[in-house]
Amino acid sequence: MTASTTRRTAAKSRIAAVGAIAVAGTMLLTACGDQTKSGPSGSDTAKATTGASNSPADLLPGEIKSKGVIKVGSDIAYPPVEFKDKSGKTVGIDPDIAAALGKQLGVEFQFENGTFDTLVTGLRSKRYDLAMSAMTDTKERQEGIDPETKKKVGEGVDFIDYFTAGVSIYTKKGDDQGIKTWSDLCGKKIAVQRNTVSHDLAKAESKKCAGGKKIAIEAYDNDLEAQTRLRSGGADAGSSDFPVAAYAVKTSGGGKDFQIVGDQVEAAPYGIAVAKGNDQLTKAVKAAMDAIIKSGEYEKIIAKWGVEAGAVTEAKLNGGS
CATH class of the missing domain: 3.40.190.10 (Periplasmic binding protein-like II)
Structure with a gap:
């Protein structure tokens, strides 16, 4: 929702290279052939000595890995972004993107319904791991500033931008x-x-x-x-x-x-919101978003819902203004 400090709001700023590094690492391993004959490749050695990860899933916090679930706060009454179909299933652009991210991360994204203006509070209280609800990435939200009074009312959140909407x-x-x-x-x-x-x-x-x-x-x-x-x-x-x-x-x-x-x-950009301080989760989700954009799966989801005009070509961190 293009919404105020609570604005459901959408695409801007720094590009992470994690997805590209992951793909490059995979290509190197493939090119090396039979490692039992040639010995460990340079990338294997680097991983062993530096801990570099080969996939978005490697970046996930251990607690989430062990649970196998990412809890997502969402106001599920905003078709076609997220809504309930006739059978009561949560469907839409956000759930489809979340499912694709879940495949990259090796976990299930579980959507929990909540009113839009309580989602950021839910992140702070750790009720949710993420908020994904057509939420517009704005500087006010990033910094926890009330858009009307311009006073600081919270810690703010970080955003992984994934769509643009007016x-x-x-x-x-x-x-x-x-x-x-x-x-x-x-x-x-x-x-x-x-x-x-x-x-x-x-x-x-x-x-x-x-x-x-x-x-x-x-x-x-x-x-x-x-x-x-x-x-x-x-x-x-x-x-x-x-x-x-x-x-x-x-x-x-x-x-x-x-x-x-x-x-x-x-x-403006829609962003997946993460509570400040959860840097490892932010990096993992951003890497997964980079990966589905690169693979073309993101483009297929956006086309399915007929909203190609809002597609982004890269996942950006805190790109809202």
Whole structure:
């Protein structure tokens, strides 16, 4: 969710070479042929003397390796990023990427449902190992800063960026009421998910409205509730991350309920959040993300959900601004 300090927000900064080193090490071993005849290769010697790892799984903390499970906090009501299908199974972009990462790391990613604005707290309390919930990587989140008061409210988190998304406005189909930009919302009512970037943008824009025509903002626990409010005529517009808005337009009412208006704004990276200080886990997940991007598995997942426009070509650490 492109969300505020709690923004479900998406792609930017340093590239880790771990995945590339792992692949290079594998190539060297393959090229060396029968080691019983030629003796240990240079890479084997280096591994023995330096402890260099050959795979993302080697980077995982021992505690997680022994459990075989990574607990993932997620607000599972944000299709197509994460949601429950008709059978109750958790599906979507994030679960598919998590499954691919799990193969690289040799563990199972277990999604646990929680409200979006409590996920970072869940990381701090060690209820979750990761938070993966269309969460936008921002400097405020990295540093634990409240986006409105600009005061430090926590330790912050680290992000492994894996997707890029902006924010879109949508209205009932055939009834845009002249809404094309955020400034057009002055004097109108918008339904959003609480503590998201859409929520923040609505509050910021409302302060700019002239003549007392503020934006009436209705904030809900999840995006599906906001969509229901708009569908019933209780609001003039809704807003969410572009992939989510596009999916709602395509699927709600068989494509007859909503339409996107104007262009998406605030394009930013989604990141997998890790509590500060868990550097080993961060490195392992980043190496696994590098590996699935390199192998092409990431690209297949993104194409499956029709969101190729948000794909990244490299996993970056704390790339949000």
